Amino acid sequence: MASISIPVLVLWGDEYPFTPVDGPVGxxxxxxxxxxxxxxxxxxxxxxxxxxxxxxxxxxxxxxP
Structure with missing residues (x-):
């Protein structure tokens, strides 16, 4: 990710069952x-x-926006 210089918007669902925001990837x-x-x-x-x-x-x- 450090090599990406363009704006990145990450939208994450708080009820994502497979990759929760409080898990390692999240x-x-x-x-x-x-x-x-x-x-x-x-x-x-x-x-x-x-x-x-x-x-x-x-x-x-x-x-x-």
Whole structure:
């Protein structure tokens, strides 16, 4: 990730059953915004594995700005 210089927006569903935000992969991505200025992480509430299906309005709200 350190070699990526373009802006990165990570949308993560807090109800993702396979890769929870408090698991190893989730912790890695949660740590990135404090290490890399181009990375932003947004945890979407009540959203699971497919954010665009589980919370399309939330995803659109975060992508449009």
């Amino acid at each position: 912790k890695y991505f949660s740590s990135l915004p404090s290490q890399l200025s181009n990375v932003k992480l947004i945890v979407l509430e009540e959203v699971g594995h497919c954010p665009r299906d589980d919370g399309p309005d939330l995803v659109q709200e975060k992508l449009l």
